[in-house]
Amino acid sequence: MLDKTFDPAAAEPRLYRQWEESGAFAPTEDPAAAPFSMVIPPPNVTGSLHIGHALNNTLQDVLIRFARMRGMAALWVPGTDHAGIATQMVVERQLAAEGNIGRRDLGREAFVERVWEWKAQSGGAIVNQLRRLGASCDWSRERFTLDPGLSAAVRKVFVTLYREKLIYRDKRLVNWDPHFQTAISDLEVEQREVDGHYWHLAYPLEDGSGEIVVATTRPETMLGDTAVAVHPSDERYKHLIGKCVRLPIVGRPIPIIADEYADPEKGSGAVKITPAHDFNDFKVGQRHHLPMINVLDAYARVNDNAPPGYRGLDRFAARKKVIADIEALGLLRGVEPTRHAVPHGDRSGVAVEPWLTDQWWVDAKVLAAPAIGAVETGETVFEPRHWEKTYFEWMRNIEPWCVSRQLWWGHRIPAWYGPDGHIFVAETAEGAAAQAREHYGRDEPLRQDEDVLDTWFSSALWPFSTLGWPEPTEDLKRFYPTHTLVTGFDIIFFWVARMMMMGIHFTGKVPFRRVFINALIRDAEGAKMSKSKGNVMDPLELVDVYGADALRFTLTAMSGQGRDIRLSKQRIEGYRNFGTKLWNAARFCQMNGAVAVEGFDPAAVTHVVNRWVRGETLKAVREVTAALDACAFDDAAGALYRFIWNLFCDWFVEFAKPILNGEDDAAKAETRATAAWVLETILKLLHPVAPFITEELWAQIAPEGRPRERLLIVEAWPELPDTWADPAAEAEIGLVIAAVTEGRSVRAELNVPPGARPDLIVAEASPAQAQAQALRANAQVIAHTLRSGALRFEDAVPEGAIAFVAGGVALALDVKGLIDLPAERARLAKEIATQASDIDRTARKLGNADFIGRAPPEVVEENRERLAAAEQAKARLQAILARLETVG
RNA sequence: GGGCGGCUAGCUCAGCUGGUUAGAGCGUCUCGUUUACACCGAGAAGGUCGGGGGUUCGAACCCCUCGCCGCCCA
Numbered sequence: 006m007l008d009k010t011f012d013p014a015a016a017e018p019r020l021y022r023q024w025e026e027s028g029a030f031a032p033t034e035d036p037a038a039a040p041f042s043m044v045i046p047p048p049n050v051t052g053s054l055h056i057g058h059a060l061n062n063t064l065q066d067v068l069i070r071f072a073r074m075r076g077m078a079a080l081w082v083p084g085t086d087h088a089g090i091a092t093q094m095v096v097e098r099q100l101a102a103e104g105n106i107g108r109r110d111l112g113r114e115a116f117v118e119r120v121w122e123w124k125a126q127s128g129g130a131i132v133n134q135l136r137r138l139g140a141s142c143d144w145s146r147e148r149f150t151l152d153p154g155l156s157a158a159v160r161k162v163f164v165t166l167y168r169e170k171l172i173y174r175d176k177r178l179v180n181w182d183p184h185f186q187t188a189i190s191d192l193e194v195e196q197r198e199v200d201g202h203y204w205h206l207a208y209p210l211e212d213g214s215g216e217i218v219v220a221t222t223r224p225e226t227m228l229g230d231t232a233v234a235v236h237p238s239d240e241r242y243k244h245l246i247g248k249c250v251r252l253p254i255v256g257r258p259i260p261i262i263a264d265e266y267a268d269p270e271k272g273s274g275a276v277k278i279t280p281a282h283d284f285n286d287f288k289v290g291q292r293h294h295l296p297m298i299n300v301l302d303a304y305a306r307v308n309d310n311a312p313p314g315y316r317g318l319d320r321f322a323a324r325k326k327v328i329a330d331i332e333a334l335g336l337l338r339g340v341e342p343t344r345h346a347v348p349h350g351d352r353s354g355v356a357v358e359p360w361l362t363d364q365w366w367v368d369a370k371v372l373a374a375p376a377i378g379a380v381e382t383g384e385t386v387f388e389p390r391h392w393e394k395t396y397f398e399w400m401r402n403i404e405p406w407c408v409s410r411q412l413w414w415g416h417r418i419p420a421w422y423g424p425d426g427h428i429f430v431a432e433t434a435e436g437a438a439a440q441a442r443e444h445y446g447r448d449e450p451l452r453q454d455e456d457v458l459d460t461w462f463s464s465a466l467w468p469f470s471t472l473g474w475p476e477p478t479e480d481l482k483r484f485y486p487t488h489t490l491v492t493g494f495d496i497i498f499f500w501v502a503r504m505m506m507m508g509i510h511f512t513g514k515v516p517f518r519r520v521f522i523n524a525l526i527r528d529a530e531g532a533k534m535s536k537s538k539g540n541v542m543d544p545l546e547l548v549d550v551y552g553a554d555a556l557r558f559t560l561t562a563m564s565g566q567g568r569d570i571r572l573s574k575q576r577i578e579g580y581r582n583f584g585t586k587l588w589n590a591a592r593f594c595q596m597n598g599a600v601a602v603e604g605f606d607p608a609a610v611t612h613v614v615n616r617w618v619r620g621e622t623l624k625a626v627r628e629v630t631a632a633l634d635a636c637a638f639d640d641a642a643g644a645l646y647r648f649i650w651n652l653f654c655d656w657f658v659e660f661a662k663p664i665l666n667g668e669d670d671a672a673k674a675e676t677r678a679t680a681a682w683v684l685e686t687i688l689k690l691l692h693p694v695a696p697f698i699t700e701e702l703w704a705q706i707a708p709e710g711r712p713r714e715r716l717l718i719v720e721a722w723p724e725l726p727d728t729w730a731d732p733a734a735e736a737e738i739g740l741v742i743a744a745v746t747e748g749r750s751v752r753a754e755l756n757v758p759p760g761a762r763p764d765l766i767v768a769e770a771s772p773a774q775a776q777a778q779a780l781r782a783n784a785q786v787i788a789h790t791l792r793s794g795a796l797r798f799e800d801a802v803p804e805g806a807i808a809f810v811a812g813g814v815a816l817a818l819d820v821k822g823l824i825d826l827p828a829e830r831a832r833l834a835k836e837i838a839t840q841a842s843d844i845d846r847t848a849r850k851l852g853n854a855d856f857i858g859r860a861p862p863e864v865v866e867e868n869r870e871r872l873a874a875a876e877q878a879k880a881r882l883q884a885i886l887a888r889l890e891t892v893g
Numbered sequence: 894g895g896g897c898g899g900c901u902a903g904c905u906c907a908g909c910u911g912g913u914u915a916g917a918g919c920g921u922c923u924c925g926u927u928u929a930c931a932c933c934g935a936g937a938a939g940g941u942c943g944g945g946g947g948u949u950c951g952a953a954c955c956c957c958u959c960g961c962c963g964c965c966c967a
Binding site: 009017079160202247344392393394398399402494498525563573574575578579581582584585587588589590595596597639640643654655662733749750752753760792839842843850855856858859860861867868871 | 907924964
């Protein structure tokens with residue numbers, strides 16, 4: 006006998022082990038099986054599972070389990086990302102905490118070794134956390150972005166793109182993170198609103214004929230100014246164009262130039278130009294061939310290109326000094342407070358500097374073109390579709406991608422420099438040496454580029470590098486392109502777009518057919534979860550308390566498309582209860598000997614309750630299947646919830662009770678077998694979302710002595726014939742349900758004592774034959790669920806009975822002496838009013854010639870029927886009320 | 894400034910290509926221990942679908958406009 010509740014803590018680890026040991030996570034070898042593959046968005050190797058991972062991986066697991074049960078060769082490739090800057094940051098912090106030296110003092114080799122140690126120590130954590138969640142990844146294929154194979158793929162891609170001139174080295178402005186002393190890509194920069202000032206600085210004209218005032222939020226950059234720009238059509242300054250000002254403090258003469266970048270509406274209309282420290286100014290500088298004077302070093306301290314008094318000053322100290330000096334010179338023309346956006350490094354949190362350096366760039370524009378096309382043609386589709394707009398928006402305006410990072414943890418760039426600076430790009434040092442020999446005519450010492458690649462460079466190859474590319478492996482042949490990618494919208498640019506570009510460029514095929522964008526999880530108040538706010542929900546704690554299934558079901562049910570998820574414990578608790586409900590329904594089946602019967606054919610059932618539930622099961626199977634096919638996870642969860650709780654438990658189990666306790670042995674046996682069959686179908690349907698409890702029940706409800714041949718995880722997904730739809734049974738049981746529901750409502754409203762078992766009267770001389778038959782045939786079932794007495798057929802509602810209408814049939818509960826007359830009158834009056842308003846509304850509609858003329862005939866007919874039914878119901882109720890008046 | 898979402902019951906959300914009596918869960922209230930389940934059962938209350946226009950026989954759904962809220966990109 007089952008316990009009263011499921012014990013997830015005890016069962017989950019056992020079940021997971023069972024799955025893993027059974028080999029169920031690997032794709033079937035069956036060559037006839039259609040492939041269904043996914044790659045996991047690799048979490049940071051040293052990270053830990055947060056609630057967003059839980060959502061993302063639950064949805065993937067739902068998909069992969071669904072595919073597996075459908076007999077597909079289901080492969081979910083797991084793995085982790087080395088997460089360059091994030092991981093390096095953690096280890097550097099560790100070093101600092103230990104009072105140790107910085108990484109530069111430690112040296113590259115020792116530092117990288119240290120990171121590997123940290124990876125070895127913490128790297129398994131997140132993978133085990135995925136197991137706790139029930140993720141059925143094929144762990145035998147687990148990959149890490151720094152694995153030898155994946156690293157080889159990275160080098161191959163780099164070298165190929167270099168040869169194709171799609172990767173090049175260039176000196177340009179980059180976003181420089183002075184904290185990490187590395188370049189970062191545009192995507193790693195976030196704009197933060199900060200309070201600042203507009204300082205108005207006067208630059209005296211060189212000829213002494215006056216001054217020109219410029220406004221800036223970054224006065225320290227004036228040390229690197231090489232021009233002042235005014236709008237060409239700005240009458241105020243036209244006469245000054247071509248003249249020079251003498252840059253205060255520095256003393257350098259710089260020209261006044263005409264450029265449309267200067268906005269006459271802003272400030273004085275004149276703008277200082279610092280090409281080496283501002284992206285807009287850089288463009289102006291290029292247009293006008295201005296010198297680019299870099300005045301900051303890698304730490305954002307003022308360098309030797311500035312006057313001596315400034316050298317070595319931090320940028321913020323330099324700002325203060327510039328202001329002070331300008332003021333002392335009498336050139337400060339005003340200060341106004343302002344709030345403006347300042348670019349910050351997303352990891353370091355410090356203001357980034359536009360800084361002029363040599364970096365490696367990927368020509369994203371060229372790679373983007375076919376990636377845009379693939380989504381335009383629908384070769385890859387986004388789900389929900391509207392994310393395609395976001396994708397297009399970015400891809401169509403894509404900028405070159407800075408891929409070099411001045412870090413140590415990552416894929417070292419496969420480029421070597423000769424003594425004269427000549428670049429040799431090759432997959433190996435030997436290859437580079439060979440090129441150099443060719444180039445110089447002799448061996449020359451080469452120096453490998455110190456930099457590593459952006460983490461997202463290797464991530465971009467993930468769908469094919471994990472399958473073995475560039476080797477033509479079996480996996481690659483069978484499982485690429487992958488079927489679906491499940492990820493968050495926050496990495497559409499970082500990751501999805503780049504996989505599209507690299508995938509198409511290197512394999513000629515899109516990396517995935519479908520991209521499902523899952524929602525972002527927030528707390529119950531709608532705030533983004535963050536450690537600093539202290540509102541994070543640890544998925545593992547939730548698993549501890551409620552079980553993995555409850556968390557999974559909650560996340561699935563709440564994953565409505567394109568919307569934030571507000572997660573609350575209350576909700577999880579509700580779905581935990583749902584599991585218990587199912588558990589107890591199974592317990593009921595078990596107590597009643599409802600076990601799977603060998604050779605049972607649901608097609609052959611005859612009892613109307615069984616025929617009905619068979620049809621409802623068919624509907625549920627269709628609904629859940631269609632929903633999962635469409636990634637409509639919330640619909641799938643909703644359909645499961647309703648079918649299991651509101652249909653199977655609330656109605657079928659109740660209907661089964663009188664049959665199982667009755668005298669008809671054939672009906673009993675059939676109902677037991679049907680119940681067992683529906684339950685097993687439920688376990689299959691629910692398994693992708695709630696794998697643990699279903700697998701456990703699958704084992705526990707197996708008939709004594711006959712263990713299951715297979716685990717539920719590899720059972721076949723239900724496919725039921727459409728012929729099992731049974732409109733007649735549906736109509737019959739529908740009437741029963743309506744009668745019981747209405748009857749209960751009436752009982753409650755009139756305070757009929759709960760213990761009373763009043764007779765149910767079919768109060769009409771001649772109800773429709775089918776309906777009368779239906780009620781008669783289900784008298785037992787009705788009596789049980791309505792808690793009524795005998796079912797009687799009478800010509801009219803007898804005195805003292807409370808009448809109601811269900812499914813068009815006039816019914817009454819014979820509660821002589823028990824009813825509260827005034828309450829009953831009020832109830833009837835209210836009911837009549839409801840019908841009257843419906844009649845009114847419908848009649849008005851039907852009275853409208855336009856409606857009759859233009860609405861589709863079936864809609865008109867529908868309304869006619871409704872009107873007739875309402876009028877009939879109203880008439881009946883009025884008659885009863887009238888009689889009640891005379892009685893009372 | 895550009896773009897994308899959202900605004901439906903006290904709360905969280907469903908409502909597909911216009912025709913439902915606008916739904917669910919939670920919460921609230923009333924009743925209930927009927928041998929699967931109190932992590933339960935039965936019933937009830939609760940919404941002018943953000944405001945205003947328009948299209949249509951008919952709008953929560955389509956169009957315009959305004960107002961908030963959130964996110965992304967400048």
